[in-house]
Amino acid sequence: MNHSDKLRVGVILNDLAVATGREIGDAARFAEELGMEAVFMGDHLVPAVPYPDSVTVLATAAAATERIRVGFGVMVLALRPVAWAAKQVAALQQMSADRVVLGIGSSGEMHGRAAWDAVGVPFDERGRRTDESLALLPGLIAGKPTRVGGAEITIAPSASVPPIWIGGNSTVAIRRAARHGDAWYPSMITPEKVAASARRLAELAAEAGRPTPGVAVGGTVALGPDASSGVDELVRGLHEGYGLPLDEARRVPITGSPQQVADRLAEYAGAGVRHVVLGTAAGDWRRQWELVAQARELL
Template identity: 55%
Template structure:
């Protein structure tokens, strides 16, 4: 069955329930994973620290996987990032899914200025971090800043999902187990998957799997809510037409059909980012969607 996960609400979005309750609710609904965004100074709603939110989710659950969607590694010293991930692996019982991204322009450059990292260097620094992150997490020697570093306790290296659009595919092939594609429709993913397969063959690497993040509203939606969401997504570099095409809305049956279309072009995991305010109810409905999906992975 295609795996279905859900983003936990950003800080303050749902004052009726905290991350522990939302994570338990997702586990009870039968979803595969829970995810959090990551940034220091986001341009939209504020984010709590992703590692602490995921630690809370891990402590409140037993089965559901916990994912970074995605960790902006270049904002952190890479050894600290590795220490945080390894600790989460131990605390959660190896349930971490490590999404990694370079941080795009949607949130501006305030966070980068705050930590003294030039915004224009974020891609290069992300690659440099990915070069050593697996060894650091595993407790193996790695060279950081010209010094050999070995962290303890080492941990199982989690699956690495590289977030970003088609421009990041070379990074996916070089460093990733999966491509984390956000706000894409089936046609866009199918086109990019062809390029991803060609790059993997060119570099003698196995074809990375594909996880897709989609903006979702299940059930009857208030008038104008989907339109407002489409307009908000244009801040991520999409036209309003592209944003509308990427939205997944409708009854559980209709949403399951849209998810099946993504599965048909090679997506093995779908991360739902609900935009209606009734987040606990949305999680329940996503559980019903997951049960409607065809078997097979």
């Protein structure tokens, strides 16, 4: 792998769910100092555990840093009126000097239906509404006159449209990425499945007359002696929550020494992945980020 093709590594701020703004800023700067490509935040209105607003967290991270990108991992677009979502993304893109990565997903059964009921969006319509919003979102962000509902509106100030990563492992998500995405962004997936699905992604993009989107993968590391206890719980969650067969679920967490982590990351790079976004299992997230950075240098 030459330098220009080197796998780009981002980390998830999920361990800072109840952190203050200063702690979030400190974490983002720490990731920047380690040479990470990006910090990401998930998006949950009614989470199982305390979870702050993604836009606010990413704005805080952007204000505390200069280079590192700030990413949604992923924004549940259909929970929001598309015009408001575009306004938020445009503002974040302006404030961060074009450092946003806009991951977009439609959520699923594992996250429940309470959030959808709370905002009055039927759960079973989330896919259709996601597609409809994706068709409008780039134009809105860019400040183009766009008809939304019964009105033609223009968002100002406008912003450059950030790269759009379409989250999800399903065939629907792959089709959506081929139609709307700059990248396909599955999570908790093996390199073998990535490679097979990437071929289908290329076919669908060609049928749509679009360039083949890139591939980014979300994963989890459990590094260092104090993180090993979290692996069994993580595997159980992948099996029960994500529906992965147990043997496959055991292959998803990335463990071991920095060299072993680098070898695992190289498998994803060999499957066509150009970005990985890593959460951490139980343990010291700062130490785990340091070990990930060491592994990145070994690639």
